[in-house]
Amino acid sequence: MNRIDERFKTLKEQNKKAFIAYICGGDPSLDDTEKIVYALEDAGCDVIELGIPFSDPLADGPVIQEASVRSITNGFKLDKFFEVVKDIRKNSQLPLVTMVYYSTIFGYGREKFIENCISSGLDGLIVPDLPYEEYDEISYLIENTGLYLIPLISVTSHNRIPMLVEKARGFIYCVSSLGVTGERKSFDNRIYEYITSVKEKTEVPVCIGFGISKKEDVDKFGRYADGVIVGSAIVRKIFEGKGDLEKVKSFIKEIK
Amino acid sequence: MNINKDFGEYGGQFVPETLMNTLKMLEKEYIEYCSTDEFKNDYMYYMRKYVGRPSVLYYAERLTKMCGGAKIYLKREDLNHTGAHKINNAIGQALLARHMGKTKVIAETGAGQHGVATATVAALFDMECEVYMGVEDIERQKLNVFRMELLGAKVIPVSSGTGTLKDATNEAIRTWAARAEDTFYIIGSVVGPHPYPTMVRDFQRIIGDETKKQIMEIEGRLPDKIFACVGGGSNSMGIFYPFIEDKEVELIGVEAAGYGIETGEHAAAFAEGRTGILHGMKTYILQDDDGLIKTAYSISAGLDYPGVGPEHSYLKDIGRVKYTSITDDESIEAFKTLCLYEGIMPAIESSHALAEALKEAPEMSKDEIIVVNLSGRGDKDVHTVAKYLGKEF
Numbered sequence: 221m222n223r224i225d226e227r228f229k230t231l232k233e234q235n236k237k238a239f240i241a242y243i244c245g246g247d248p249s250l251d252d253t254e255k256i257v258y259a260l261e262d263a264g265c266d267v268i269e270l271g272i273p274f275s276d277p278l279a280d281g282p283v284i285q286e287a288s289v290r291s292i293t294n295g296f297k298l299d300k301f302f303e304v305v306k307d308i309r310k311n312s313q314l315p316l317v318t319m320v321y322y323s324t325i326f327g328y329g330r331e332k333f334i335e336n337c338i339s340s341g342l343d344g345l346i347v348p349d350l351p352y353e354e355y356d357e358i359s360y361l362i363e364n365t366g367l368y369l370i371p372l373i374s375v376t377s378h379n380r381i382p383m384l385v386e387k388a389r390g391f392i393y394c395v396s397s398l399g400v401t402g403e404r405k406s407f408d409n410r411i412y413e414y415i416t417s418v419k420e421k422t423e424v425p426v427c428i429g430f431g432i433s434k435k436e437d438v439d440k441f442g443r444y445a446d447g448v449i450v451g452s453a454i455v456r457k458i459f460e461g462k463g464d465l466e467k468v469k470s471f472i473k474e475i476k
Numbered sequence: 477m478n479i480n481k482d483f484g485e486y487g488g489q490f491v492p493e494t495l496m497n498t499l500k501m502l503e504k505e506y507i508e509y510c511s512t513d514e515f516k517n518d519y520m521y522y523m524r525k526y527v528g529r530p531s532v533l534y535y536a537e538r539l540t541k542m543c544g545g546a547k548i549y550l551k552r553e554d555l556n557h558t559g560a561h562k563i564n565n566a567i568g569q570a571l572l573a574r575h576m577g578k579t580k581v582i583a584e585t586g587a588g589q590h591g592v593a594t595a596t597v598a599a600l601f602d603m604e605c606e607v608y609m610g611v612e613d614i615e616r617q618k619l620n621v622f623r624m625e626l627l628g629a630k631v632i633p634v635s636s637g638t639g640t641l642k643d644a645t646n647e648a649i650r651t652w653a654a655r656a657e658d659t660f661y662i663i664g665s666v667v668g669p670h671p672y673p674t675m676v677r678d679f680q681r682i683i684g685d686e687t688k689k690q691i692m693e694i695e696g697r698l699p700d701k702i703f704a705c706v707g708g709g710s711n712s713m714g715i716f717y718p719f720i721e722d723k724e725v726e727l728i729g730v731e732a733a734g735y736g737i738e739t740g741e742h743a744a745a746f747a748e749g750r751t752g753i754l755h756g757m758k759t760y761i762l763q764d765d766d767g768l769i770k771t772a773y774s775i776s777a778g779l780d781y782p783g784v785g786p787e788h789s790y791l792k793d794i795g796r797v798k799y800t801s802i803t804d805d806e807s808i809e810a811f812k813t814l815c816l817y818e819g820i821m822p823a824i825e826s827s828h829a830l831a832e833a834l835k836e837a838p839e840m841s842k843d844e845i846i847v848v849n850l851s852g853r854g855d856k857d858v859h860t861v862a863k864y865l866g867k868e869f
Contacts, residue, residue, distance in 0.1 A: 274767075274768065275637065275768045275769045276637065276642060276643075276646050276754060276755075276769050277646075278491070278492065278646055278649055278650060278755075278756075279492045279650075279653075281650075282636070285636050285637075289637075292768065296766075297766060298766045321753075321767075322490055322753050323490075323752060323753035323754060323763075323767045323769070324766060324767040324768075325767070326751070326752055326753050326758070326767060327752050327753070327763050327764075327765070327766060327767015327768070328765070328766055328767055348492050349490045349491060349492060349753070349756070350490065351489060351490075351491060351492070351493050351496050352493075352496070353481075353488075353489055353496070354488055354489065354490060371493075372492070372493045373493060374492070374493045374494040375494075376493075376494055376495075376496075376497050376498065376656075377493060377496075377497065378497060379497075380493075380496065380497065384493070395492075395493070395494060398494060398653060398654045398655070398656075399494075399650060399651075399653050399654030399655075400650050400653070400654070
């Protein structure tokens with residue numbers, strides 16, 4: 221059983237919601253990434269999204285853009301990233317998904333990328349610039365493997381929702397608002413209606429991400445969805461903590 | 477009616493889900509509206525009365541004599557209103573935006589030519605306009621920034637990444653994803669997700685359509701070779717497209733070789749790039765082993781782009797267009813030559829196409845004919861050329 225399915229099954233039995241944390245791989249370095257994952261697991265995160273930094277991250281706001289620059293400047297390389305994932309797998313069975321731009325997958329080589337995801341022990345892929353119409357680019361490589369392609373759904377998806385949820389596995393990533401990742405003060409008021417309409421059409425767990433940074437948001441969205449995804453706020457805490465992971469852990473415990 | 481989103485294996489729509497319905501709506505409106513007589517009449521009205529088309533096809537007699545080979549004709553896009561071919565596309569997209577009820581337009585710009593063209597049409601059609609521009613380019617092109625502001629546009633500085641055209645494009649796409657409900661994104665070249673490469677080509681093909689008619693009137697036959705520079709590739713797609721089926725016409729696209737391909741400091745995606753993904757399209761791109769986009773370099777800000785339009789990638793692979801490259805030094809030589817021999821100051825972008833033509837013309841016979849697309853005028857580049865020549869003001 222895929223670790224994501226297993227985790228959501230357990231959470232459901234316990235009547236709990238998933239807390240998913242995003243971090244930018246290699247920020248500030250790949251050695252730190254391994255330690256951060258353990259700290260996040262310790263703090264009670266259910267799934268970790270490991271971002272792969274890209275030079276031109278179209279879907280990301282300033283916080284993750286800057287983290288990506290730090291990571292790339294500090295020598296992020298995909299080969300090393302997969303090694304780090306392998307190392308993490310020796311110590312942890314936490315569900316791990318990677319958030320990666322299709323540019324990276326294609327530039328590195330599709331076959332090699334997917335093979336490395338599977339052999340290193342990743343459970344899923346979130347590809348923000350690979351919409352449904354372009355799934356063919358990689359779907360043939362991941363069919364019949366344990367690797368899940370997590371679909372993204374947006375407030376603007378409307379008529380596309382049934383098509384997007386049809387083949388979903390693991391969980392569905394609902395984007396909370398228009399535009400890019402990053403902390404927000406307020407959210408589009410159509411969001412609850414839209415989350416409800418996604419949940420009506422699927423049995424797969426539905427999680428909300430983009431812009432969530434406060435306990436009140438986590439609680440509020442948790443009532444509508446099966447989980448929340450927090451990214452930029454954690455990336456910022458990691459940066460501000462300058463290596464002090466206790467600060468990151470206490471932040472997670474505080475908003476979770 | 478439907479249009480293919482791919483050119484062979486290139487093109488596509490590699491954008492966030494948030495934009496997919498927006499792109500589908502854009503495609504639908506483009507197909508339906510832009511094929512109507514109403515649109516065609518409006519577009520042609522502005523081309524004639526506002527842009528000043530048709531642009532002349534000028535026989536460069538002294539230049540021809542100097543080369544001693546093929547007859548050289550210049551397609552004078554530099555004589556258009558705002559000084560380059562960019563206005564053809566900006567008018568087309570602004571008419572579509574108006575039809576779709578959008579009140580705001582955004583654009584990306586490198587050198588500022590497309591930004592100026594967009595600011596111009598926004599003033600013409602009474603729309604709010606924001607232009608995204610890298611901080612590096614703002615520094616290099618202060619005059620164009622001020623021109624845009626005079627035209628009522630707001631220039632938004634982009635400091636992310638390398639602070640150049642590719643980053644300005646990222647930021648424009650991000651903004652569009654957040655504001656697509658009332659905002660139309662006017663892309664300046666044959667790049668981006670489908671339907672932009674097709675749409676921009678169709679708004680620029682007027683260059684090639686006119687050239688064909690004009691050369692038939694003057695010479696009674698088609699040219700042997702057509703030269704055009706390629707950054708994203710809109711002026712070249714515009715002049716090439718109507719000649720694609722005329723196999724006897726050789727088409728030559730000229731990229732920027734910067735300091736030289738061997739130095740790694742260039743903007744020639746076909747010389748060193750391989751297939752990748754950038755700005756929503758699959759195409760030839762300058763990138764590293766991990767798919768990270770490399771920074772392009774050229775003295776010409778308009779060619780300083782690490783990718784190329786997807787239809788060009790297709791035309792390269794099928795061998796219909798020959799792609800070559802010209803260095804900074806060669807382009808400035810051609811710039812100076814045109815000033816001295818014809819009294820025409822070309823844009824540095826266009827000087828790349830001219831430089832290649834000047835290399836090939838002497839090898840051709842006197843009854844052969846070549847056309848160079850003079851995509852823009854060089855007034856904007858005087859500062860850059862002065863700096864290159866070591867002059868200070």
